[in-house]
Amino acid sequence: MADTNVTDKVSPILDVDKIRQDFPVLSKTIHGKPLIYLDNGATTQKPWAVINRVKEFDSDEYGTVRRGAYKLCEDSTKYYEETRQKVADLLGTPNKNEIVFTSGTTQSINLVAHSFSRRFINEGDEIIISNIEHHANTVPWQIVCQERGAKLKVIPVSDSGELIMEEYEKLLSDKTRIVAVNHVSNALGTVNPVREITEKAHAIGAKVLIDGAQSTPHLKLNVKELDCDFYTFSGHKMYGPSGIGGLYGRMELLEEMPPYVTGGDMIMQVTLEKTTYAKPPAKFEAGTPPISQVVGLGAAIDYITNIGLDKIFDYELELLEYGTEVLKQVPGLRIIGNAKDKASIISFYHDSVHPHDIVTLMDQEGIELRGGHHCAQPTMIRFGVPATARASMSFYNKKEELDALAEAMKKAVKMFEG
Ligand code: PMP
Numbered sequence: 001m002a003d004t005n006v007t008d009k010v011s012p013i014l015d016v017d018k019i020r021q022d023f024p025v026l027s028k029t030i031h032g033k034p035l036i037y038l039d040n041g042a043t044t045q046k047p048w049a050v051i052n053r054v055k056e057f058d059s060d061e062y063g064t065v066r067r068g069a070y071k072l073c074e075d076s077t078k079y080y081e082e083t084r085q086k087v088a089d090l091l092g093t094p095n096k097n098e099i100v101f102t103s104g105t106t107q108s109i110n111l112v113a114h115s116f117s118r119r120f121i122n123e124g125d126e127i128i129i130s131n132i133e134h135h136a137n138t139v140p141w142q143i144v145c146q147e148r149g150a151k152l153k154v155i156p157v158s159d160s161g162e163l164i165m166e167e168y169e170k171l172l173s174d175k176t177r178i179v180a181v182n183h184v185s186n187a188l189g190t191v192n193p194v195r196e197i198t199e200k201a202h203a204i205g206a207k208v209l210i211d212g213a214q215s216t217p218h219l220k221l222n223v224k225e226l227d228c229d230f231y232t233f234s235g236h237k238m239y240g241p242s243g244i245g246g247l248y249g250r251m252e253l254l255e256e257m258p259p260y261v262t263g264g265d266m267i268m269q270v271t272l273e274k275t276t277y278a279k280p281p282a283k284f285e286a287g288t289p290p291i292s293q294v295v296g297l298g299a300a301i302d303y304i305t306n307i308g309l310d311k312i313f314d315y316e317l318e319l320l321e322y323g324t325e326v327l328k329q330v331p332g333l334r335i336i337g338n339a340k341d342k343a344s345i346i347s348f349y350h351d352s353v354h355p356h357d358i359v360t361l362m363d364q365e366g367i368e369l370r371g372g373h374h375c376a377q378p379t380m381i382r383f384g385v386p387a388t389a390r391a392s393m394s395f396y397n398k399k400e401e402l403d404a405l406a407e408a409m410k411k412a413v414k415m416f417e418g
Contacts, residue, residue: 033366041392188337189345
């Protein structure tokens with residue numbers, strides 16, 4: 001655990017003061033207090049590199065993609081495809097056509113759930129998720145089960161917030177068609193053993209989708225080493241624009257799966273009688289995409305890869321350990337989710353101060369936190385709490401900010417307990 005001594009507050013891993021200058025919002029004040037932004041699990045702030053690249057593209061270079069053979073269109077198409085290559089490099093696939101742009105993780109999971117199920121899921125088949133999934137990785141599978149007559153099975157979770165792997169193994173059977181779990185839980189911060197989950201699913205012939213919404217900003221990834229079949233991400237959680245994200249899909253599967261959204265750009269040929277489809281990824285990218293957002297995503301990937309995901313992970317782990325330690329010193333505060341492997345997310349609960357009150361009181365101190373069920377109501381039910389407050393850290397956060405949170409929490413507890 002990190003020492004809470006003042007001399008320890010400057011990390012040797014990253015020059016955080018310098019990094020903070022890249023993010024204009026971080027120098028703002030909220031209610032007259034310096035902003036302490038700790039809701040990075042919901043969405044991250046943008047560096048100048050992203051803001052300026054989108055502005056430059058929109059002012060000087062904007063055109064549609066894939067259609068006309070004129071300069072603006074050719075250049076936009078080039079930038080669009082360059083970002084696809086950057087995503088492929090970030091996720092570790094040598095084939096950039098295995099990357100489909102979507103509006104984000106929610107759409108990526110819906111794409112897989114509905115398209116994969118139409119081709120591969122039939123009555124009596126089984127789908128496995130876990131008890132610590134975001135609703136985006138729960139509701140689509142429930143709908144698929146209703147529509148296809150399949151059954152949803154759920155991996156239980158231990159009191160510390162870890163998936164119970166022996167129970168997972170018992171759920172796997174020759175009826176299992178797909179296992180869909182997150183890499184990092186947004187509600188608890190647990191890092192799931194996705195390599196092992198994939199290996200066990202593949203051993204019985206099932207496919208695996210990994211919801212990477214919370215892992216792509218923090219972990220160095222390689223989908224080929226993980227050997228998963230699908231991996232999803234959201235641009236706005238990795239310092240890029242909102243409205244853009246994507247899906248890695250194994251090419252053989254993308255080729256076999258039917259289109260999800262249909263219309264322009266996803267076709268090979270259309271007659272009034274019949275349509276043939278374009279090859280992936282175009283088959284899954286119907287309509288005019290969010291072009292500026294894709295360009296901004298490319299700038300965000302450049303930004304984080306320049307810092308280095310190894311360094312980001314190590315520094316954020318330092319923040320996690322430090323934050324855990326200082327928050328534990330708040331009387332009565334309970335951390336929900338104490339897995340051995342965690343990303344920089346701390347969910348907590350206090351019997352005397354409701355999470356919504358915590359968020360309001362922290363906001364008065366300039367500290368922006370999330371309070372609620374985090375779109376993970378089954379997780380809240382499992383841990384017997386209506387909601388939690390959540391501090392989710394980024395590499396631009398500082399230990400002093402976590403001290404400020406712990407102090408403000410002590411003040412709030414005193415106020416409520418009298
Ligand atoms: N899965 C997880 C684990 C998440 O944290 C989120 C966002 N909170 C989502 C899925 C949904 O992502 P988006 O809203 O970007 O589609």
